[in-house]
Amino acid sequence: MKKRPLILIDPGHGGTDPGAVAAGHTEASINLRVAQQLGPMLFSERFDVHYTRYFDQSVSLATRVQISDDIRPDLFLSLHCNSASSPGANGIEVFTSPGQTESDFAATCLIDSLKFSFPDSVFRTDFSDDDPDKEAHFYVLTETDCAAALVEMGFLSNDEERAWLLQESTPLMISLALTSGLLAWKETL
Template sequence: MKNKIIVIDPGHGGRDPGATADGIYEKDLNLNITARLFILLKDLGFKVKMTRTDNRYLSLGDRVKIANDVNTDIFISIHCNAASSNKANGIETLYYPGSDKGKILAGVIQHSMIDKLNITDRGFKARPDLFVLKYTSMPAVLVECGFITNLEESELLITDKYRNDIAAAISDGVGEYYKKIK
């Protein structure tokens, strides 16, 4: 793990709040979860870089450039979901179609989160239309950590314990990924 570089990306930021519901901003949840994940991955011996460490705006191109410029081994973008229906719930992990290692990474992260979080499994899915997955040159995933528009999930997402659990599940998934691809 020593020489493995992981870039983690808290989605949105600055003038782009992402999804919002009841005074909760996705950009803030993403940054908080990513900061927790940063510590856990460093503790496992990875070299870790965050695309942003504060409430600043970065374009999608900036995020991709950061990942591509440091010879990154894997890229993880952290998000929270939203829907017009407050009944939509669960977590999902997205990867770029045709990326075999991206699919493996998405699968192990998704399974780890489902095992640890006791939340609806929306699966891991190929998504050809997501810029940060399409243009990064390494295995990349986008993790949707729950719906802020679902009352039960938003109540979980605002707790330190649940955000710690999300970060731990993703970190465990990363460890599992490196066992699988050996």
């Protein structure tokens, strides 16, 4: 029997850092709602799960990376909502660190599953290196010593996407999509 892959779920921001804020709603709370739905779902699909935070608390970027270094997950999965000065900016994005890395296939599986689950959503992708994930020098992606992906679930600054992110069923739907993507990724381990 294969070992259960360990996923470190990182609900971005929290505590004194609300992340993006729009119309009185914080990114940190949405990220946490999704994380709290995603963890049990993954566990039921034979993943082991750990969190960088499970409550509304402040956790520094360095601490998030240290947690990852301490538990050595198979994948670090950071959950976020985006924001932009233009209220028209929209879309779902998945980021990895620059270059071809072990993170790319996990990110592609996540994107494929999100696209299947949300066919009417906009996806902001970058195929310049032959895969759909975008690349960035985000601290939690470049400093973790494991595969790592960061999912931007939508723009809080966009009225339509904010309304969708705040629906009661959305965290469950996103969690189902992420779980499906991680199951596809798990088959390759």
